[in-house]
Ligand SMILES: [Zn+2]
């Protein structure tokens with residue numbers, strides 16, 4: 001079975017897949033947020049655009065987001081807090097051989113039953129992993145034997 005990209009622990013086919021394929025509408029802002037993370041993992045920029053409220057991206061923005069999505073290794077999604085229209089999360093990824101963590105408190109709005117991303121407050125806190133800790137990606141290996149090998153020190 002294929003685990004969902006959003007690290008919910010559920011099968012992809014029972015989590016983000018039906019939402020990404022527009023067979024189901026996300027039941028909550030949290031479900032939408034999870035599906036958007038999965039869309040980043042899959043490089044599905046059209047879905048990201050379609051689920052962003054009231055904003056059309058320029059070609060340049062689309063290229064930037066496509067590049068970010070495609071060339072990042074998405075390691076983990078951690079939900080910190082959420083309410084009806086807010087999700088605070090940390091997304092861990094490697095981009096250009098650097099370890100990154102994106103910490104954001106996102107706001108969502110429901111328009112005609114469909115949840116959409118409005119905007120977010122980004123926190124600038126940094127993450128450090130100890131080499132002997134278990135890797136954030138869930139491989140079960142130590143960081144030094146796993147994702148740490150893909151970054152430049
Ligand atoms: Zn999912």
Ligand SMILES: [Zn+2]
Nearest residue numbers: 135137146147
């Ligand atoms: Zn790893």
